[in-house]
Amino acid sequence: MMQSAIPVAEQPVGRSLARPVYQLRNVSKSYGFGKIRALDPVDLDLRQGSFSSVIGPSGCGKSTLLKIMAGVTPPTTGSVILEGKPVLGARREIGMMYQQATLFPWLTAIDNVLLPISIRDGKAAANDRRSEAQALLELVGLKGFDKVYPRQLSGGMAQRTSICRMLITEPQVLLLDEPFSALDELARDFMNIELQRICLSRNATAFLITHSIPEAVLLSDVVYIMSPRPGKFLEAVPIELPRPRTLEMMTAPEFGDYVRYIRSRLDEGAVTA
Amino acid sequence: MKTVTTDTGPQALGRPITVEPGTFPETIWSEQVAWIDRVPRVVAMAALLFLVLFLWWAVHHFEVVSRIILPSPAEVGRDIVVVGTNILSGGYMLAALWMTTKEVLWGFAFAIAIGFSLGVLVGETSFGERAVLPYLVAIDTMPKVAFAPLFLAWLGFGIASKVALAAFIATFPIVVGTAAGLHAADENARMLFRTLGASRWQTLVRMKIPTGLPQIFTGLKIGAVGVMAGAITAEFLGGGKGFGELIRVAASQLQTPRVFSLILYLSVLGFLLFWSVILIERRLVFWHRSSVTGIDDRR
Numbered sequence: 001m002m003q004s005a006i007p008v009a010e011q012p013v014g015r016s017l018a019r020p021v022y023q024l025r026n027v028s029k030s031y032g033f034g035k036i037r038a039l040d041p042v043d044l045d046l047r048q049g050s051f052s053s054v055i056g057p058s059g060c061g062k063s064t065l066l067k068i069m070a071g072v073t074p075p076t077t078g079s080v081i082l083e084g085k086p087v088l089g090a091r092r093e094i095g096m097m098y099q100q101a102t103l104f105p106w107l108t109a110i111d112n113v114l115l116p117i118s119i120r121d122g123k124a125a126a127n128d129r130r131s132e133a134q135a136l137l138e139l140v141g142l143k144g145f146d147k148v149y150p151r152q153l154s155g156g157m158a159q160r161t162s163i164c165r166m167l168i169t170e171p172q173v174l175l176l177d178e179p180f181s182a183l184d185e186l187a188r189d190f191m192n193i194e195l196q197r198i199c200l201s202r203n204a205t206a207f208l209i210t211h212s213i214p215e216a217v218l219l220s221d222v223v224y225i226m227s228p229r230p231g232k233f234l235e236a237v238p239i240e241l242p243r244p245r246t247l248e249m250m251t252a253p254e255f256g257d258y259v260r261y262i263r264s265r266l267d268e269g270a271v272t273a
Numbered sequence: 274m275k276t277v278t279t280d281t282g283p284q285a286l287g288r289p290i291t292v293e294p295g296t297f298p299e300t301i302w303s304e305q306v307a308w309i310d311r312v313p314r315v316v317a318m319a320a321l322l323f324l325v326l327f328l329w330w331a332v333h334h335f336e337v338v339s340r341i342i343l344p345s346p347a348e349v350g351r352d353i354v355v356v357g358t359n360i361l362s363g364g365y366m367l368a369a370l371w372m373t374t375k376e377v378l379w380g381f382a383f384a385i386a387i388g389f390s391l392g393v394l395v396g397e398t399s400f401g402e403r404a405v406l407p408y409l410v411a412i413d414t415m416p417k418v419a420f421a422p423l424f425l426a427w428l429g430f431g432i433a434s435k436v437a438l439a440a441f442i443a444t445f446p447i448v449v450g451t452a453a454g455l456h457a458a459d460e461n462a463r464m465l466f467r468t469l470g471a472s473r474w475q476t477l478v479r480m481k482i483p484t485g486l487p488q489i490f491t492g493l494k495i496g497a498v499g500v501m502a503g504a505i506t507a508e509f510l511g512g513g514k515g516f517g518e519l520i521r522v523a524a525s526q527l528q529t530p531r532v533f534s535l536i537l538y539l540s541v542l543g544f545l546l547f548w549s550v551i552l553i554e555r556r557l558v559f560w561h562r563s564s565v566t567g568i569d570d571r572r
Contacts (some may be wrong), residue, residue, distance in 0.1 A: 061498075067464070070464075070468050071468070072464055072467045072468060090467060090469060090470035091466050091472065092470075094468060096464070096465070096468050098461045098464070098465075100459075100461050102459075102462050102465055104462070104480070104483065104484075105560035105561070106483050106558075106559075106560045115469075116469050119466070119469045119470075119471045119475055120469060120470065147557065149369075149560055151560060245405040
């Protein structure tokens with residue numbers, strides 16, 4: 001494979017010493033024999049333990065990018081390398097979360113959490129990990145809810161269950177597609193802090209798609225700004241706020257500066273496009 | 274208007290909420306529910322039944338239509354007892370009822386097997402959707418009862434032709450329900466299964482079929498009604514030893530009370546079939562709203 005010979009792109013991240021886990025080179029997507037360009041060529045390096053966000057207008061190809069990274073959709077050009085191996089399909093290292101919790105109503109909360117294990121390694125393997133699933137549910141504050149069906153869970157509880165489902169496979173990379181955008185603001189803040197705690201404690205690499213600039217600034221080491229369709233990266237904004245981040249930081253003037261800067265860059269992108 | 278010079282704005286933050294004391298008029302009020310909506314369900318049903326029976330009796334009593342065409346409720350009631358006695362004592366009517374039951378059950382079993390398989394073919398494969406579905410839709414628009422003489426010619430006047438027509442009528446709603454059910458899973462659920470590396474079989478059995486069970490059961494319920502109609506129609510046209518034949522003979526002899534009571538017992542059979550489908554649905558689709566009553570409603 002020639003791709004591995006390409007040097008790692010310069011990355012404006014504080015934790016630049018960590019090795020890159022995820023590498024995208026010249027990844028683009030178009031439909032209808034090149035007539036519709038959904039995503040213009042994109043290069044990206046995600047380093048071990050880093051948290052990156054992508055922010056951009058609706059329909060700029062963010063979700064397409066995430067699907068390509070997850071190995072669900074093949075790119076039209078370019079290649080995706082995860083842990084030194086090309087992504088050519090579903091990979092065990094990847095955990096995903098979506099805007100909807102996507103719990104299955106015929107399974108109890110704990111069986112929903114164990115679903116990835118049961119799909120990949122069978123029901124016996126899933127049964128062996130029951131106590132782990134229980135511990136995960138406790139970790140996100142759902143102790144005693146293991147035998148409850150999803151219809152009895154609130155939106156925030158369902159989303160927390162879906163975090164557990166993502167974590168049960170011990171993924172090294174978390175791909176997050178607006179995971180908390182359906183929640184109210186209080187629940188969302190709480191979940192974001194939880195997410196940071198989980199990522200820091202596991203040294204997981206996270207890649208978040210969001211529409212919320214404050215959320216991106218709060219969580220990320222670097223925020224990628226995307227242009228409208230066909231999407232491409234306009235800029236990578238390093239966020240140099242100390243870790244762990246707290247909700248109080250959101251009132252700090254630097255925080256506001258980051259938010260304002262990203263907002264102005266997004267507006268420019270929308271005008272020039 | 275009097276301008277209030279209270280300290281509003283940020284300097285007022287954290288102030289406790291104060292409420293002006295005062296007297297208030299009584300403001301308790303209750304929602305008005307019409308008396309007819311407050312009647313208990315059993316009472317309402319009984320009242321409606323009584324009203325219909327009374328109208329029936331009146332039409333008969335004042336001979337609005339000929340008494341040969343419309344027997345009195347009492348005559349029908351007496352005949353219900355006669356037919357019931359025959360059935361319970363193991364008479365020829367029990368044999369006829371059992372024959373129709375067999376036709377219905379076999380017909381339903383075939384309809385489920387064929388309908389579900391075709392539904393999976395149409396709902397799961399691109400070939401099925403593009404090549405098979407148009408033909409199914411075309412056949413579905415035909416009046417399926419019109420095929421009855423063909424089945425009689427092909428399969429004779431025995432039980433097979435009745436089973437065939439019953440299955441033929443009930444298959445289509447099951448195909449449609451299954452195919453629609455397999456499409457019911459949303460994009461996120463599909464994506465989740467893809468990222469987990471689930472096989473096509475796993476995706477079908479663990480996600481698409483369970484998600485589609487409400488639609489599949491809707492198809493089964495419509496099919497359960499159709500299968501009765503198919504069996505009875507085939508008996509009307511092709512004779513045999515079933516309940517439909519008894520009805521046809523009684524009607525040709527203008528024994529209208531007998532026709533009414535036979536229909537009543539036949540509807541018990543249909544009701545039992547329909548309810549067994551609903552009971553299975555409640556077991557399997559306990560997580561879905563419609564499984565509470567069998568109809569998609571709020572309760």
